[in-house]
Amino acid sequence: MAVTSRHVRRLYLTLVLLNTLAVTFIWGINSLLLFEAGLSNTEALAANACFTLGYAVFEIPTGSIADTWGRRASYLLGGGTLAVTTLLYWLAWRLHAGVWVWAGVSVVLAVGFTFFSGATEAWLVDALHHLRYDGRLEQVFARGQVAAGIGTLAGSLGGAYVAQATDVGVPFLVRAALLLTLTVVAWRVMHDIGFTPRRGSGPVKDVRRVLTESVRHGWGRPAVRWVMLGSMVAAGVGYYVAFTMKPYLLQLAGDRRAYGLLGIAAAANAAAQTVGGLLAMAFQSLFRWRMSVVIAGVALNGALLAGFGLAGGVPLAIALLALHSMVSAAILPSRQAYLNGLLPSDRRATVLSFDSLVASSGGVVTQPGLGRAADLWGYPTSFVLGGLLQVMALPMLFLARRHEVTAATRTEPAEAVPQRS
Template identity: 30%
Template sequence: MSQQRVYYLLTAVSGFLFTFAFTLLLVFHVRVAELSPVQLVLVGTVMEITCFLGEVPTGVLADVRSRTLSVQLGLILIGLSLLLQGSLPVFGWILAAQVVWGIGYTFTSGAIEAWIADEVGEERLTHVFLRGQRFELAAMILGSVAAGAVGVLDLRLPMLLAGTGYVVFALVLVAVMREPGFTPVAAGGRLTFGQMRDTLDAGLRQARRRPLVRSFLLISLLAGLSGEAFDRLWTAHVLDSFTLPSLFGISSVAAWFAAFAIVGQLIGLGANYAVERAGLTVNAYPAALLGVLTLIQVAGMAGLALAGSLWPAIGALWARDAARALSGPLESAWLNRGIDSPSRATVLSVNSQFDAFGQVAGGPPLGALAGRTSIPVALLCSAGLLVPVAVIFARPGRRAAPPGVLA
């Protein structure tokens, strides 16, 4: 099996398992664990602190030793975190599970993109990332269906089954995931602190000196500041503010939130296909398109906060999620083309670290604001924090920028 096909398999299976576990996770937190708005945000903050601390060390290890091993270890830890959380729905144990999840995520963050970039070449990255996302979104639809069907029985079951699936899939990847295009720094098998320090230094130099990387670090910071509270609070807002009607005779919260996810994923899948089909991704540096997608996200977040009835609120959520999903592969392909292969996973981890720092810095204050005022106020503030990202993409001179430079 070619490594490009392995990448598509990885995106599809990971998308299915992630959605299977997380479609109803916040419903589980609200209805089973009975977490308050502040606790909901603290759960995410603990996870993001773990990601912030672990991103760079795990990225360096992926560059120095093995990106495939890093991915496999990460998936196993994610699976164990879901098993822990589903087995013990108590606030303290949920926090512990976030630590395990955060460590597992940092092993995969940057390593997956760096691995496939070396295997397929930078010229094909946009196409591969967009096609991989279509496999992922299609699998996520199935994951949402499965979550709804199983979650009706017990909100803990999706996490327990997905956790087992992550561990099994990691073992499958041991047999099929290879990295012939990658030359590890520790080629002789002996890993030293000197090798890790040199790789880290090379990655940090790129982060400091290259305008492209610096711009994406700022974008990630702002996205983190904006996203943590919104992602943690929108479910509670819908549950608190609107009455969910009967769906084909079923009034289960699990069925409704699975349906919301499925429709959103279908919209994202259609947007992905339409954008590539229209040739809007031919430009290797799609600043204008990313600026528009950012504004759609802002409008969707504000729309959810301000909507007075259920369906306008959910429509705004679908628009925001589709725009964010489409932005992901475009940004990833652009950034990967602007960094050097030997320290690629390290630079990508630094970028993720800025996102984690933003979420740690932005989540608790907005969670406290939601507790002192209301959740819609916090959601509106989250939308406002994302506006500068569109400004960064729209800065004058962008079209004239040479390859690898965000002017």
């Protein structure tokens, strides 16, 4: 049976759906595990910052696997690693481990996610290019956001209510089982298309070469560099919000065991993410340039996050958080298409991993900093500060748009010129 671009797009959406379902099964209650272990806001966010640090440290080594061994190999390693480290998280909770154990497990958990970052996206783009797909990448990525929203809705809501009926540890066991199942499914159906895996001259030389090429194709291009710097400022805020919105909502509700409420909040976010994916193309049609879409979304999200911190009740807080998720989902396809339009195929996964590395590096500082602010002045103040940090990314995004406009007004190779929207 001949593989078609339609088949590839369906498989991509299926993998996104199943992966998101598995990963988000603990999202409604994951930070509560650390607080139940007796960690303060600062300690819990420091442990989570170690997760982000692991992202930064291992992005390039694992990214080199996707560009040498293949995107499929990287995806399978990610699924297996996440399943094992999810069980380690559960074990740390059962043993009432201290902050340093959580920090170590968080670093290992990050390794699993770095195998995924860039690999799935690169697999899709390579396959579509090879099969001469003539549609718009933004549309495929937007549908991916819809699939991710549906997976998040099912996963986070289901995990929260499993925790409500049992305890906060059981969703971690379910997540590990789902990840193992997904890995087996991917092994059967996912194959590299339009990319030929190649063996390098050794892991150390491969990493050194990949790092050099990441800097040259990513950091060395102003249009890409400014987008990365913008994400470095804003990404850590997203990690912080995802981690601390749970105890904040429980605080607003006045019930520390209202896990079902967290499931409702997670479901609202997931539904908003789905709506954002559906509206992505309509949102993009309002602007001429892809970066204009991202700029408008980041500015709006900064205001929404500040409002979330100032909300006096649970319904308003959940509504503002859902709007934040919707805007994030609506602008992400434009950012993805912008970056992929600038990257050569044989370095695509590597540079996308480098993009995650830069974003994670900012999160290493941002998360414990905002956690300290929460300990000193409370969650509301920390969320307002987070909104201000997101707005600080705007000057860098404006510089990225300037390069986008310049590239589209002069003669350059086709893959280096971002399409106007």
